[in-house]
Every structure is written in structure tokens, then in C-alpha cells.
Amino acid sequence: MLPSDLKAHRMEIRTSLLTGGPRMTKVDAKALVEAMLFAAGRPISVEEMSGISGLDARDVLDAAESLLREYASRGGGIEVRAIEGSFVMQVRGDLAQAVTMIAPRELDSSVIRTLAVIAYRQPITQSELARIRGNKCYEHVRILERMGLISASKKGRTRELRTTRGFAEYFGLQSESPEFLREMIARKRDMIGITPIYESLARRLGIDYVVVNPYRPGDGDAARLREIRLLVASPGYAERIREHYSGELVEIGTSTFSKLKEGVERLALQLKDVAGAEALIGEIDSVLMEYRAMARGLGPVRPLTPIAREIALDMHLDIGENGVTAAADYTGAEADIIIPTHQEGQIDIIERIKQRYDAMLEGLRQRRR
CATH class of the missing domain: 1.10.10.10 (Winged helix-like DNA-binding domain superfamily/Winged helix DNA-binding domain)
Structure with missing residues (x-):
């Protein structure tokens, strides 16, 4: 038959x-x-x-x-x-x-991707899965539970998800252990590499990723750089990265909301099924409009460093020689406003940029008092 x-x-x-x-x-x-x-x-x-x-x-x-x-x-x-x-x-x-x-294919490709995230990151809470795969994952979870491929247990206000023995049986795998499954998935999938500051971005977009250091790679980093097909990194480091990595490179700026939005749009074009791209772009637009409204009438600014100038322009602040001086913290320049750039790598990508815009606005408000 x-x-x-x-x-x-x-x-x-x-x-x-x-x-x-x-x-x-x-x-x-x-x-x-x-x-x-x-x-x-x-x-x-x-x-x-x-x-x-x-x-x-x-x-x-x-x-x-x-x-x-x-x-x-x-x-x-x-x-x-x-x-x-x-x-x-x-x-x-x-x-x-x-x-x-x-064999007949009974699982949609998007459901398979959700199942792969569960298998690779298990045990994973349903709320964390939703951050990675978007709200459509709730329907995927129902399908996978009905098929006996995953199990769920109560954990606080959410549920914790794991694969079952049925998962290994369904795909004809030799073992059901999480370690074995992680190794199998890592071998099969198209891996996306990110530098540490982009980890929150990857989670927001629903990208399955590995964190890697492409600038001064250790042994583990070198192995991962050989496996990944695309790397997300900060602008301006391409020459150094190319010493260790020859695959696709997407540079995403984090100095301003506009640069972040451009980078997200560029990355979304490179990848398929980017669950959180539309929502993140909408959030960036909304936050930027709020900051532009707060900045209205607070200028002018006299930027002493490129990042200070980019932030001022993104908020539509007036720029002039008689303005309040602003500079990035890494330069050591004496200025009325110091823009923080050396932030913790784990901070959310949106919050990182907000801190810089807040520093600019607070400095301008203080000068007006």
C-alpha cells in the first residue's frame, strides 16, 4: 500500500x-x-x-x-x-x-521547528518557548501533546515541556536522552551564531542559536564557527571576524533604534520563519516615537563622538555648536552628557539602547533647570 x-x-x-x-x-x-x-x-x-x-x-x-x-x-x-x-x-x-x-509527513514544518526547540532546550517552560517561537507555539504544543511526542508538567504559572520516549520512537532514534537529542539536532539543523550582546535579540526573534566569540575564539568557539551557516555580530569587526569565519555575516548596529531596526529587517530577509521579527520591529517603532516626543524642544546638542551624534539625530534633536556637549563613555572625553556603552552583555537589546537615550534626555533636562 x-x-x-x-x-x-x-x-x-x-x-x-x-x-x-x-x-x-x-x-x-x-x-x-x-x-x-x-x-x-x-x-x-x-x-x-x-x-x-x-x-x-x-x-x-x-x-x-x-x-x-x-x-x-x-x-x-x-x-x-x-x-x-x-x-x-x-x-x-x-x-x-x-x-x-x-513515510507520510504528518507534521507541518513550523511544528517541527517548535518540536526541535523543545528537544534542544528541554526542559523548557511554555512561556520561554513562546518568547522563542511566538504565540503560535501554543497550538503546536497541543498538537505535539496529542501525538505523544512531548509531555508537560505544571511549573508555577506555566508548564515545563520535555520530549517523551514516543519522540525517539517516532523519528527512529536510538536514544531518548536529552543529551543525545541535543547532539542530533545540532548536527542536523542550520545553526545561527550570535555574539553575547545579541542573545536577547535572538530570543525575541525566535531564532535557534549558539553563542560564540568570533573575535578571539577559543577551541569551542572555533568548532562552532565551522558549524554555523550565519553569524550575527556588531558592525566594524568584519576584518577580524574573517580571520576565523568564512560564512554569511549579518552586522546589526545597536547604537540607535533606527540601526537596530535596519539590522532586524536585514536578518529577517536572510532567514525563514522568523517568528518575532514583525512584533520586534513594531516595538522599536513605538519606542522610538515615544523618545522623539520626549525630546521635543530639549535641544540643541553638541555631539563630541559619533554615537552621541547618531542618538541625537535619531531623536530628532537640534544639533549646534552652542548645544549641550555629549560623548560616549569609552572616549574619556569631558562632556555634560556621558552616553553609556559598556553595559552588561546580558541586558535586553531594547533596554541597552533605552539607557543611552535616557542618559541623553536626562542630561538635557538638567541643563534646562
């Missing part, structure tokens, strides 16, 4: 089981449970089979366990497995890899 025929046949049986038609003759419990396992195409619990069929849960369990033994004794290509209180009919584990290419 071809994969397309198999899927249609499963749907036929599933419809028949759920609707009661066509009219069913008397069948024994084992035949009915076997039909449900075949139709489901996923791990299905004893309770669910009992609810669908009207059979007693004890009869369902006895039938499923009998089928498990029967299929095991056959030595055929199909097996019945018990997985965390559920049963599944599937291709035998040692044959799964051989038939992967012709």
Missing part, C-alpha cells in the same frame, strides 16, 4: 470509529483495538480508545498488551509499543530509518 493510500485508509477507519458508520458487526475487542491503533498513527491512550469504542478500559488494556506480544512474536516490520500509558502501532524501530523517505 502506498503512503497516500495508507493515510486515506487510516482516515476511513478513524471516521468509522468516531461516527459509528458504516454499521459495524460484532467484533472482538482485540480487532477493534488493532483498528484504532492503525487508524491513529500516533500513541493513543487506553482511556481514549475506551472512550471512542465504548469498550471497558480493562478490556482495551488486555487487548493492547495481547497485540504487543503478538506483533513481537511475528518478527514483521510493524510493531505495537507501550509508551507512557499509551500504545502505538509503528514501523519497527530498527527499520524506521530505512523507510523514512517514503
Whole structure:
């Protein structure tokens, strides 16, 4: 039977089981449970089979366990497995890899990406997953739970997600351990490298990433630089980075909101399925409008360093020789306003820029008092 025929046949049986038609003759419990396992195409619990069929849960369990033994004794290509209180009919584990290419695809690519994030970062809270993959992940989680590929446990106000044994069985993997799964995913995926200051940006965009130092790479960094296909780094370091990395490079400025927005738009064009790009661009536009409104009438400014000039222009401040002097902290220049640039790497990318704009506004307000 071809994969397309198999899927249609499963749907036929599933419809028949759920609707009661066509009219069913008397069948024994084992035949009915076997039909449900075949139709489901996923791990299905004893309770669910009992609810669908009207059979007693004890009869369902006895039938499923009998089928498990029967299929095991056959030595055929199909097996019945018990997985965390559920049963599944599937291709035998040692044959799964051989038939992967012709198996019907039941998971959408976006659901697969969500599942990969869970597998790679487990245990991961659902709230953290939403920050990485966006709100669509909640529907993905429901799908993956129904299929028995992940489990969820209560943790505070959210839930903690992990892959199940069914995940390894579904993909024909040799082990279900998180370490093994992380290694497998790292080998298979297109890895994105980021320098530490962009970690919050990657989380906001829903990018699966590894943190790397491309400027003075250690042994671990050197290995990761060979694996990644794209690197996100600060502008002005391309020559030094190219000594250690030859792949795609996207430079994203963090001196102003406008430069950050340009960088996010550029990165979104390079990558597919960037869950948080639209929301982040909208947030940047909104925050910048607020700062421009707060800056109205506070100038002029006399910038002594490039970053001070960029911030003044981004807030639409007047610039003039008689203005309040402003300079970046790294220069050591004497100025009325000192712009912070040496901030903690872990600070959120939006907050990083806000601190610089706040310093400019506070300095101007103090001069006006």
C-alpha cells in the first residue's frame, strides 16, 4: 500500500470509529483495538480508545498488551509499543530509518521547528518557548501533546515541556536522552551564531542559536564557527571576524533604534520563519516615537563622538555648536552628557539602547533647570 493510500485508509477507519458508520458487526475487542491503533498513527491512550469504542478500559488494556506480544512474536516490520500509558502501532524501530523517505509527513514544518526547540532546550517552560517561537507555539504544543511526542508538567504559572520516549520512537532514534537529542539536532539543523550582546535579540526573534566569540575564539568557539551557516555580530569587526569565519555575516548596529531596526529587517530577509521579527520591529517603532516626543524642544546638542551624534539625530534633536556637549563613555572625553556603552552583555537589546537615550534626555533636562 502506498503512503497516500495508507493515510486515506487510516482516515476511513478513524471516521468509522468516531461516527459509528458504516454499521459495524460484532467484533472482538482485540480487532477493534488493532483498528484504532492503525487508524491513529500516533500513541493513543487506553482511556481514549475506551472512550471512542465504548469498550471497558480493562478490556482495551488486555487487548493492547495481547497485540504487543503478538506483533513481537511475528518478527514483521510493524510493531505495537507501550509508551507512557499509551500504545502505538509503528514501523519497527530498527527499520524506521530505512523507510523514512517514503513515510507520510504528518507534521507541518513550523511544528517541527517548535518540536526541535523543545528537544534542544528541554526542559523548557511554555512561556520561554513562546518568547522563542511566538504565540503560535501554543497550538503546536497541543498538537505535539496529542501525538505523544512531548509531555508537560505544571511549573508555577506555566508548564515545563520535555520530549517523551514516543519522540525517539517516532523519528527512529536510538536514544531518548536529552543529551543525545541535543547532539542530533545540532548536527542536523542550520545553526545561527550570535555574539553575547545579541542573545536577547535572538530570543525575541525566535531564532535557534549558539553563542560564540568570533573575535578571539577559543577551541569551542572555533568548532562552532565551522558549524554555523550565519553569524550575527556588531558592525566594524568584519576584518577580524574573517580571520576565523568564512560564512554569511549579518552586522546589526545597536547604537540607535533606527540601526537596530535596519539590522532586524536585514536578518529577517536572510532567514525563514522568523517568528518575532514583525512584533520586534513594531516595538522599536513605538519606542522610538515615544523618545522623539520626549525630546521635543530639549535641544540643541553638541555631539563630541559619533554615537552621541547618531542618538541625537535619531531623536530628532537640534544639533549646534552652542548645544549641550555629549560623548560616549569609552572616549574619556569631558562632556555634560556621558552616553553609556559598556553595559552588561546580558541586558535586553531594547533596554541597552533605552539607557543611552535616557542618559541623553536626562542630561538635557538638567541643563534646562
